[in-house]
Amino acid sequence: xxxxxxxxxxxxxxxxxxxxxxxxxxxxxxxxxxxxxxxxxxxxxxxxxxxxxxxxxxxxxxxxxxxxxxxxxxxxxxxxxxxxxxxxxxxxxxxxxxxxxxxxxxxxxxxxxxxxxxxxxxxxxxxxxxxxxxxxxxxxxxxxxxxxxxxxxxxxxxxxxxxxxxxxxxxxxxxxxxxxxxxxxxxxxxxxxxxxxxxxxxxxxxxxxxxxxxxxxxxxxxxxxxxxxxxxxxxx
Amino acid sequence: xxxxxxxxxxxxxxxxxxxxxxxxxxxxxxxxxxxxxxxxxxxxxxxxxxxxxxxxxxxxxxxxxxxxxxxxxxxxxxxxxxxxxxxxxxxxxxxxxxxxxxxxxxxxxxxxxxxxxxxxxxxxxxxxxxxxxxxxxxxxxxxxxxxxxxxxxxxxxxxxxxxxxxxxxxxxxxxxxxxxxxxxxxxxxxxxxxxxxxxxxxxxxxxxxxxxxxxxxxxxxxxxxxxxxxxxxxxxxxxxxxxxxxxxxxxxxxxxxxxxxxxxxxxxxxxxxxxxxxxxxxxxxxxxxxxxxxxxxxxxxxxxxxxxxxxxxxxxxxxxxxxxxxxxxxxxxxxxxxxxxxxxxxxxxxxxxxxxxxxxxxxxxxxxxxxxxxxxxxxxxxxxxxxxxxxxxxxxxxxxxxxxxxxxxxxxxxxxxxxxxxxxxxxxxxxxxxxxxxxxxxxxxxxxxxxxxxxxxxxxxxxxxxxxxxxxxxxxxxxxxxxxxxxxxxxxxxxxxxxxxxxxxxxxxxxxxxxxxxxxxxxxxx
Numbered sequence: 001x002x003x004x005x006x007x008x009x010x011x012x013x014x015x016x017x018x019x020x021x022x023x024x025x026x027x028x029x030x031x032x033x034x035x036x037x038x039x040x041x042x043x044x045x046x047x048x049x050x051x052x053x054x055x056x057x058x059x060x061x062x063x064x065x066x067x068x069x070x071x072x073x074x075x076x077x078x079x080x081x082x083x084x085x086x087x088x089x090x091x092x093x094x095x096x097x098x099x100x101x102x103x104x105x106x107x108x109x110x111x112x113x114x115x116x117x118x119x120x121x122x123x124x125x126x127x128x129x130x131x132x133x134x135x136x137x138x139x140x141x142x143x144x145x146x147x148x149x150x151x152x153x154x155x156x157x158x159x160x161x162x163x164x165x166x167x168x169x170x171x172x173x174x175x176x177x178x179x180x181x182x183x184x185x186x187x188x189x190x191x192x193x194x195x196x197x198x199x200x201x202x203x204x205x206x207x208x209x210x211x212x213x214x215x216x217x218x219x220x221x222x223x224x225x226x227x228x229x230x231x232x233x234x235x236x
Numbered sequence: 237x238x239x240x241x242x243x244x245x246x247x248x249x250x251x252x253x254x255x256x257x258x259x260x261x262x263x264x265x266x267x268x269x270x271x272x273x274x275x276x277x278x279x280x281x282x283x284x285x286x287x288x289x290x291x292x293x294x295x296x297x298x299x300x301x302x303x304x305x306x307x308x309x310x311x312x313x314x315x316x317x318x319x320x321x322x323x324x325x326x327x328x329x330x331x332x333x334x335x336x337x338x339x340x341x342x343x344x345x346x347x348x349x350x351x352x353x354x355x356x357x358x359x360x361x362x363x364x365x366x367x368x369x370x371x372x373x374x375x376x377x378x379x380x381x382x383x384x385x386x387x388x389x390x391x392x393x394x395x396x397x398x399x400x401x402x403x404x405x406x407x408x409x410x411x412x413x414x415x416x417x418x419x420x421x422x423x424x425x426x427x428x429x430x431x432x433x434x435x436x437x438x439x440x441x442x443x444x445x446x447x448x449x450x451x452x453x454x455x456x457x458x459x460x461x462x463x464x465x466x467x468x469x470x471x472x473x474x475x476x477x478x479x480x481x482x483x484x485x486x487x488x489x490x491x492x493x494x495x496x497x498x499x500x501x502x503x504x505x506x507x508x509x510x511x512x513x514x515x516x517x518x519x520x521x522x523x524x525x526x527x528x529x530x531x532x533x534x535x536x537x538x539x540x541x542x543x544x545x546x547x548x549x550x551x552x553x554x555x556x557x558x559x560x561x562x563x564x565x566x567x568x569x570x571x572x573x574x575x576x577x578x579x580x581x582x583x584x585x586x587x588x589x590x591x592x593x594x595x596x597x598x599x600x601x602x603x604x605x606x607x608x609x610x611x612x613x614x615x616x617x618x619x620x621x622x623x624x625x626x627x628x629x630x631x632x633x634x635x636x637x638x639x640x641x642x643x644x645x646x647x648x649x650x651x652x653x654x655x656x657x658x659x660x661x662x663x664x665x666x667x668x669x670x671x672x673x674x675x676x677x678x679x680x681x682x683x684x685x686x687x688x689x690x691x692x693x694x695x696x697x698x699x700x701x702x703x704x705x706x707x708x709x710x711x712x713x714x715x716x717x718x719x720x721x722x723x724x725x726x727x728x729x730x731x732x733x734x735x736x737x738x739x740x741x742x743x744x745x746x747x748x749x750x751x752x753x754x755x756x757x758x759x760x761x762x
Binding site: 103104106107110135138139140141142143144147148150151153154155157158160161162164186190191192193195 | 246247248249251263270309310311313314347348351352354355358361362365371373374377378380381384385387388391392394403423448449451452455471472473474475476530533534537
């Protein structure tokens with residue numbers, strides 16, 4: 001029975017994961033993610049980690065994916081093309097994935113697949129129960145547990161910091177944000193040796209020659225905030 | 237009554253507050269900066285960096301107090317030993333430098349001073365946790381606490397071209413690195429059945445050496461940490477991210493992240509995985525050789541100084557790996573020594589880049605440094621000495637550091653890697669000397685000509701054009717005023733770092749003694 005459930009759940013998890021990255025409609029991707037997470041929860045149940053399985057369903061399959069659905073329905077209006085990476089990039093990515101896959105297969109087969117006939121790690125009653133996990137978090141892993149709270153604080157502060165600048169009250173200027181506005185066009189090989197030897201450079205920028213005379217009366221840019229110096233970000 | 241029974245059954249770990257105090261100082265400093273910022277208006281720009289500096293100073297003081305105790309705190313999650321504390325001195329010094337360099341930066345004011353400095357402090361805390369971790373769970377949490385604030389800080393100057401891209405790129409590549417690391421750690425746990433470094437060491441000594449699952453785990457862990465240490469071929473994010481991020485953040489990232497990444501590499505590979513050294517040493521040696529070549533050759537054609545220093549940082553990561561390869565105490569000492577001097581040299585170089593970036597319309601590009609030797613020798617000298625040190629010229633600490641690394645390599649039987657190191661240093665002179673030549677022999681270019689105003693034509697310039705740094709004429713006037721007087725804190729950071737480079741270049745023994753104490757915590761190796 002356990003084997004049957006394992007294979008159903010494993011196939012479901014793999015299919016869900018593949019679906020997340022291959023489906024072009026972001027909404028279907030999120031649905032595939034839900035399928036993947038629920039299959040994972042089933043695998044956790046097989047490992048007798050009931051609490052983890054429940055948390056997986058409630059937190060990830062429930063709360064987090066609901067957020068994804070919100071985001072997708074908020075911004076994903078189909079105007080932004082998805083899944084159209086560069087052809088070369090795909091080849092390279094495929095190559096790396098293939099290498100990783102082969103390596104992991106060797107690792108798995110190298111273990112002689114002994115685990116298939118075995119019963120797995122010995123099961124101690126109470127393992128994986130909320131009480132057990134709580135105890136581990138407050139004894140052995142107390143320090144990581146406490147540092148994780150700082151990690152959450154960091155994520156919150158960071159999210160606020162990045163999101164704040166586009167709201168009404170604190171915005172530096174009123175120009176609307178255009179997707180890709182602040183992204184420099186770069187070659188696919190930016191950061192590799194191809195750049196160093198001078199081939200496959202990023203598209204050339206417009207020439208940047210210094211004006212010979214500083215008194216050439218520079219016209220202020222339209223919409224430029226006059227107080228965009230070092231103190232511009234200060235609230236009044 | 238049941239609760240009493242439960243508390244009796246659960247043995248809570250002893251929390252050594254004294255041992256944890258260097259961490260607590262950093263955490264409290266970050267929180268205070270954040271909380272105090274709520275009540276301050278404009279004065280936050282001065283008060284929050286001051287709080288952060290005080291907290292870092294407290295952390296240094298507490299580290300001195302705890303030095304030599306060699307503790308293992310909170311159920312062996314963290315080792316507060318001489319290696320951790322020595323690296324904490326280096327981390328705190330770079331933190332102080334980064335905060336001083338950020339003080340009048342645009343990035344901090346755009347991002348909001350309390351948040352900016354709080355994130356920097358928390359990232360510093362993450363680095364300290366990472367170098368002290370002796371448990372796979374602590375390692376991963378420290379890794380994340382290091383990374384996530386840096387992703388945000390890279391994007392801090394949202395409206396500047398490249399900053400958002402830098403943050404986004406770092407987030408995506410860093411997440412790939414984190415995922416790889418986590419996968420590797422899980423496989424190591426699966427193979428050894430323990431998350432403690434000591435337990436992993438015991439399992440390895442018990443003869444599961446050569447287990448394929450374990451080897452895959454080691455490989456993936458190495459890749460994950462190599463992403464963070466920008467070791468080739470996992471370095472490709474480095475130039476773009478360093479170039480786009482606000483320069484004080486780049487300086488912090490370039491030095492402190494490397495200290496943390498190499499600290500954890502040393503501890504993980506020289507305590508937990510030391511019995512598998514024959515398996516991982518050839519891989520690390522190959523990575524080091526590739527990194528030295530790729531970094532040095534990549535830097536040759538760069539025009540942007542930040543980009544050049546990014547490639548230079550890649551090359552330096554290769555040199556640092558050399559100390560890990562040999563798996564001896566001498567190697568650990570040489571790595572710790574080189575980490576300290578690497579930080580000093582890079583801090584000096586980045587301080588000058590920041591000063592030029594604020595004064596010159598060329599930003600961080602090579603023409604901004606042309607003729608600096610005549611127009612502004614106060615800034616040209618630190619840059620010169622820092623670059624000569626990075627190249628490894630005698631009488632700088634960089635030379636002594638490389639000397640010890642090569643000594644460790646030859647001692648450990650990797651003389652060929654020492655030759656690669658020397659050849660790499662020779663190549664590196666090609667780009668370091670180019671900057672020095674531009675500074676002392678180049679023609680001085682105009683400092684404050686507001687050229688960039690020509691770029692956004694009124695037709696397409698409303699929203700699509702990235703706003704560049706130089707704005708209207710008022711700003712040009714302000715820049716004119718600013719370029720004539722130097723900011724004392726930037727000059728101070730540059731000169732103190734330069735003094736460190738020169739001092740340890742002539743009298744290296746104090747630093748090597750410290751590195752020696754750090755190296756002798758690894759009792760399992762010779």
